[in-house]
Amino acid sequence: MDLAQQALTEGRFLPVAELNEATRDAFVRLLAPAVENAPWICERVAASRPFDGPVAVLDAIGTVIRSAPRDDQIRLLRGHPELAGREAAAGTMTAASTTEQGRLGLDRLPAPALAALVEGNRAYRERFGFPYVVALRRRATLDEVFDDLNRRLGQPPDAELATALNEVIAVTSGRLSLLLGPFDIP
Incomplete structure (x- = not known):
């Protein structure tokens, strides 16, 4: 290690x-x-x-x-796993992604919620060409994730690229705080 x-x-x-x-x-x-x-x-x-x-x-x-x-x-965006996607099913996500998705129960979704998320992932990837990335630590519930996904599906592609990159930076911020210690972002 x-x-x-x-x-x-x-x-x-x-x-x-x-x-x-x-x-x-x-x-x-x-x-x-x-x-x-x-x-x-x-x-x-x-x-x-x-x-x-x-x-x-x-x-x-x-x-x-x-x-x-x-x-x-x-x-960079394509290197992120889909929420409750094939990487999760195959057990090939990074430890950090596994923990982040598990916190909101994405690893144990009931069939209707899983089907809705699979469909949302498909629609998002089809529209933008990369997976939906969200800083799960900033979402308290699965409903917030679905609301965010649905809202972002309506964004123009350039705006969504910027949003997705900002989410990657937010994911990285949370992981850095675990690695380097808690810090306040100005």
């Missing part, structure tokens, strides 16, 4: 100083749990060191995501 996974498992926080002092490869490995299936983001963020705290790390991640070419942004 690497240092980042150990920190997450044991509830201890990874000091930002360790990120600053790590080799490029170690930096990518340490930060990877915060960014879903996108080590390329960590590689680009490494060039922004040193960081003075978790907010600076999050800001650097947000800058990389927002300034990435559109193809990279789409690749």
Whole structure:
């Protein structure tokens, strides 16, 4: 188990100083749990060191995501699993996604709710070309998730791309707070 996974498992926080002092490869490995299936983001963020705290790390991640070419942004979004989708059924989601989806019971949905979510995922992916991504930690109930999904299905594609990227940054923020320690986002 690497240092980042150990920190997450044991509830201890990874000091930002360790990120600053790590080799490029170690930096990518340490930060990877915060960014879903996108080590390329960590590689680009490494060039922004040193960081003075978790907010600076999050800001650097947000800058990389927002300034990435559109193809990279789409690749980032496509690296996220659908809610209660095939990755969940196959057991291939990251530990962080499994925990996040489990909190709202997405791993044990009754058949009608699962069917509605599968249909919502299909409609969203068909409309936008990437999966619906939402920072589940900011949603208290499954109804809030369905309301958000339905609202976002009506957005123009460019607006939805921006919304989806902001949700990725919010997901990353929550994961960074578990990895580096709680912090306030200005």
